[in-house]
Amino acid sequence: MRVVEAFRAAYGASPQTVWRAPGRVNLIGEHTDYNDGFVLPFAVPWGVTAALTPRDDDTIRLLSLQSGSGEPVTIPTHADAQGWTRYVVGVLDMLGDKVRGADIAIDGDVPQGAGLSSSAALEVAVASALNDVHALGMTPMELALLSQKAENDFVGMPCGIMDQAASALCEEGKALFLDCRSLGSRTIPLDLASHGLSMLIIDTQVHHEHAGGEYAKRRAECESAARKLGVAALRDVTDLAGALAQLQGDERKRVEHIVTENHRVEALVGLLRAGAVTEIGALLNASHLSLRDLYEVSSPELDLAVEASIRGGARGARMTGGGFGGSAIALVPLERLESVKESVSNAYAERGFKAPRFLPATPAQGAHRLA
Numbered sequence: 001m002r003v004v005e006a007f008r009a010a011y012g013a014s015p016q017t018v019w020r021a022p023g024r025v026n027l028i029g030e031h032t033d034y035n036d037g038f039v040l041p042f043a044v045p046w047g048v049t050a051a052l053t054p055r056d057d058d059t060i061r062l063l064s065l066q067s068g069s070g071e072p073v074t075i076p077t078h079a080d081a082q083g084w085t086r087y088v089v090g091v092l093d094m095l096g097d098k099v100r101g102a103d104i105a106i107d108g109d110v111p112q113g114a115g116l117s118s119s120a121a122l123e124v125a126v127a128s129a130l131n132d133v134h135a136l137g138m139t140p141m142e143l144a145l146l147s148q149k150a151e152n153d154f155v156g157m158p159c160g161i162m163d164q165a166a167s168a169l170c171e172e173g174k175a176l177f178l179d180c181r182s183l184g185s186r187t188i189p190l191d192l193a194s195h196g197l198s199m200l201i202i203d204t205q206v207h208h209e210h211a212g213g214e215y216a217k218r219r220a221e222c223e224s225a226a227r228k229l230g231v232a233a234l235r236d237v238t239d240l241a242g243a244l245a246q247l248q249g250d251e252r253k254r255v256e257h258i259v260t261e262n263h264r265v266e267a268l269v270g271l272l273r274a275g276a277v278t279e280i281g282a283l284l285n286a287s288h289l290s291l292r293d294l295y296e297v298s299s300p301e302l303d304l305a306v307e308a309s310i311r312g313g314a315r316g317a318r319m320t321g322g323g324f325g326g327s328a329i330a331l332v333p334l335e336r337l338e339s340v341k342e343s344v345s346n347a348y349a350e351r352g353f354k355a356p357r358f359l360p361a362t363p364a365q366g367a368h369r370l371a
């Protein structure tokens, strides 16, 4: 294994453990996680591998096979960190005095900037490896929560639980239905190929600068609306018309998206459990329109990916993840794959957009030990 060889070359011994954690796409349930709602992600075949040996001092040595120098960087535990190293140092920081330092080598193959949660994969891989070598006995959900806390409190990104939970808990061939309030989850078989279908990821390769600020703004709007409606979270809105009558402007639109999106997740889960996977396309399309018009987190590239893939023969499509760039997913009959790709590529060329990248998304295994 490449990461093990790199670890040995850098630190002069074999790692004590090696863990792999994947990125994710979300089938449906967008921006619902921090509203105590429902999500339905699945893990993608790309992820992060972390080789690790604990140290008995307060030093982290960190090597990435993807970042420039090929030499490990040395960072004191609990110190400020920069760039991608924050996700690792943050996880160690959140574990407090349960751990000291570590020698770590990281290898990753999540396409960068595609919005497939490479940062959650990194956090969960490192958290799982530390849990293993220190025999902390944490469950996958506890590791996801720890990773989310690192991202919220150390990195400063106010994300929900979806990405880390998907990376920690998903199973091969299945989607993960997660209730973000109770944290109860259930895996649901997602066998697209047996229905003559595939899920195509369309990576716009565009990520808009203001995404982080807009994310925090949406979250604040939802919290403000919940306060006005007198509910703990927008998950609790049962009378949508009544709620909308009490709100105005952006908050009104945000609430309409969240409440209807939660219904769409439940409806989609119902279809999957009934074996009606060919019928989910309309829900994907409705989710996209709601994210575009009510939640306002789409982008011209994402909208065009969705429109052009449907013109090319997709059964449904939507942006996936936080938005403002990143990827769309399209549910495509196998025999239409080439025509969908051609339709999207041509539409992008006509508009003068950077060529998109296409990735096949088959539901992969969540975090697991490799060695």
Ligand code: GLA
Pocket: 026, 029, 030, 031, 032, 033, 034, 159, 160, 161, 162, 163, 321, 322, 323
């Ligand atoms: C990002 C966040 C998640 C979730 C999605 C939107 O991926 O990290 O917690 O809020 O956006 O559904």
